[in-house]
Amino acid sequence: ETGVTQTPRHLVMGMTNKKSLKCEQHLGHNAMYWYKQSAKKPLELMFVYNFKEQTENNSVPSRFSPECPNSSHLFLHLHTLQPEDSALYLCASRPGLVPGYEQYFGPGTRLTVT
Amino acid sequence: AQKVTQAQTEISVVEKEDVTLDCVYETRDTTYYLFWYKQPPSGELVFLIRRNSFDEQNEISGRYSWNFQKSTSSFNLTITASQVVDSAVYFCALSESGRDDKIIFGKGTRLHILP
Numbered sequence A: 001e002t003g004v005t006q007t008p009r010h011l012v013m014g015m016t017n018k019k020s021l022k023c024e025q026h027l028g029h030n031a032m033y034w035y036k037q038s039a040k041k042p043l044e045l046m047f048v049y050n051f052k053e054q055t056e057n058n059s060v061p062s063r064f065s066p067e068c069p070n071s072s073h074l075f076l077h078l079h080t081l082q083p084e085d086s087a088l089y090l091c092a093s094r095p096g097l098v099p100g101y102e103q104y105f106g107p108g109t110r111l112t113v114t
Numbered sequence B: 001a002q003k004v005t006q007a008q009t010e011i012s013v014v015e016k017e018d019v020t021l022d023c024v025y026e027t028r029d030t031t032y033y034l035f036w037y038k039q040p041p042s043g044e045l046v047f048l049i050r051r052n053s054f055d056e057q058n059e060i061s062g063r064y065s066w067n068f069q070k071s072t073s074s075f076n077l078t079i080t081a082s083q084v085v086d087s088a089v090y091f092c093a094l095s096e097s098g099r100d101d102k103i104i105f106g107k108g109t110r111l112h113i114l115p
Helices: none
Strands: A004-007 A010-013 A018-025 A031-037 A044-050 A053-057 A064-070 A073-079 A087-094 A109-113 B003-005 B010-014 B019-021 B024-026 B032-039 B046-052 B059-061 B064-069 B074-079 B088-096 B109-114
Touching (some): A010 A018, A018 A031, A018 A087, A044 A064, B003 B088, B024 B074, B032 B074, B046 B064, B074 B088
Antiparallel strands (some): A018 A073, A044 A053, A064 A073, A087 A109, B032 B046, B059 B064
């Protein structure tokens, strides 16, 4: 596979469930990102990882827990979510420490919390 | 503080018309980078172009052209002879030197191309 992949593409979960979103990049990049996209707030940056170290947590509630075991994989662990967390969750990657380089995005996971 | 404004929330044009999407940015840095992305209904953001603050040359790629003007802090996208496949949300974004790991996105402009 090439580019940035995300699984699952669609997820429906109850408020008491625990689930995880997975992102994998095959581009040799070192920085990875989670974004939340909803109708109310397009493209909210959630987390940034650079060389596996978290460099940004944009005041995200603790019910979202990121994990970056290596530069190619990024997870978003979800637990006790709220209906307002329903959104499209996008993963992106870019070369770490390269000035001005663009991000490459995955297709997203459409999350519905019931 | 850095900021990207896309004042046009939604635009509708008839196929084959030209359309310009506006982007105005704010930054205190002298070195910065600007981007345009396209998000079709499938959801994936597709990178279109990157421009650094020292390169004010306008660029054309197929039916897309970009007009970068530092004097007005604008980086506008024009689509010539629009097609239905151009229907998407278009995002303008800014990255500052020194915060290379972070890109600030505008709120996007939803473009409808009517057949």
